[in-house]
Amino acid sequence: MAGRAWRTALGTLAVLALAGCGGRDTSSGDDWRSQFKEVKIAISGTNDDPQLVKRRETYKAYLGKALGVPVRLYESSDYNGVIQATSSGQVDFATLAGGGYANVDAQVGNKVAPLFTTRQAEGETGYYSTLVVKADSPVRSLADMKGRSLGYVDYNSTSGYLYPRAAMRKQGVEPDTFFGKTSFAGAHTQAVMALANGQFEGAILQASGGTPETGFTRGPLRTLARQGLIDLKDFRTVWSAGPIPSEVLVTRTDRPQALIDLVRGAMAALPYDEPQLWTDIGQLDGSAYTAVTREHYKEIIDLRREELAHRRNGGGKS
């Protein structure tokens, strides 16, 4: 009996030792795995964009291997879903546009903190909001849009609502009275299709991977063009605002520091360890993650606060 107990004990030890050799660290702080049977990450997006679907699966596979626990992605087709999941603590991490983070910050303050954003090859860490019209439109500038219909993306969209409205005001255009009619398309790709179908005479769209001077390589226009759903030649950009601080990965600050460091390191290593995967998920060659703090988003946080105050005072018919 005693011999069997020893054999069992030694067998257990052997199994534990083998587990330790399987690429898993045994340092302190790793006990978070006993509390987290899975790690939850929120992202926004819809299934109509194959790049986003691929990105979700890529995140899951890569992070699951790095973390040693399954990764569950909480997908929401609207901005508010990710914002609320992050604010309420239903998820551990989330990717948010600057405006979304500003909304979360207004709700829960330092219970959520930014980890990193993307730094592009030329050093920029931002993207742009553009006003796009159909190529055959008589509209050549923002001024030409006076009295015409405009499509925004979503109230919680940074490039599709918050930032361009502030930029218009800085240029002397009051967006609540300047346009004939405004409404929300719901998402960037829907805004493109609504513009193509003549629902709006102009649409506010995100563009990235370049500057107004160099031209852009990413954004809803190019996503739909690559799918063969539109032809870029049918559209024209007449105005732009930016750069806007890029999307941020945030974390709930009450999560274990070891988990936060591990996720930050694993994600940051992706463009170097898996460069093909990095571009497959829609990132540009030469870009990389760079650490940021709340200060990086202060302008957006202030804009969100001003927009809320504006609405409370009766503005904002959109």
Next chain:
Amino acid sequence: MKRLTILAALAVMAGGAAAPPLRVAVQAAATAPCAKPVAGGPAGEKAYYDHLETRLGREVQRCAFASRAEAAAALAGGKVDMARLDPASYAPIQAQARAILTVRGAHDANRIPVIVAVRNADAAKDLAGLKGRTIGFGGASSAGLATPRAVLAERGLAAGSYRETVEPDGDTALDALRKGRLEAVAVHGAAWQRVCRMVSPKDPNPCGDLRVLVKARPRATEALVVRTDMPLDLRYRLIGIHLPLHLEAPAAFAYAAGVPGAAEFQPAEAEALTLATLK
């Protein structure tokens, strides 16, 4: 009861043992055994070790070596866990170790991939075939000019061994290559992507008329290096701790970066200290 006690003790030994210290190699006047750093060392040294120790939950020791070659040998031999190496000291141990972090200077681009390309019909098979010929660059920025120049130079095409033309941007350089005004281009990866990425299913390969001779990141001058058998999550945690170090612990960062004008730590590919090419 006795057996249960023994089993419990074995379980504690297997699963709850204190983590071994992380041993970091540093260059010093003389070799010294691994130990926790004491106050009175270089500015920021203790802050760096304390920061690592707090975040890793294990003791972090300083191991002094008189040269980088000695530190590299100790790393390969399992006597230390991380060392700052340069290409020369890394070369003898590259089968057992990999780079994980480099330092980016405040005015430097990321270590971006550079693409050197020619027209399909060009006779050049490699960079040597571009000696004495006209190479176009996409702009005068660090990413547009300095980084591509560095990639060419470290692969045998030093300044002066080719005729250099600086175009306003990558798009213009690629257009000039197609029109025959240039014989080759050296542009960064994003500039190449801007022109060559598919924008319509009708034209799945917009740069099918061009041929890539080399795609490579510039070789790092220094990197933090670990053994390839370091557990994956410890390697990622080290990256995750160093990435925001300049924001969270500036004094520790200044010490750990080791060079004036450093902006941040960046992750690195395993072969960052070699002349490896990318696919």
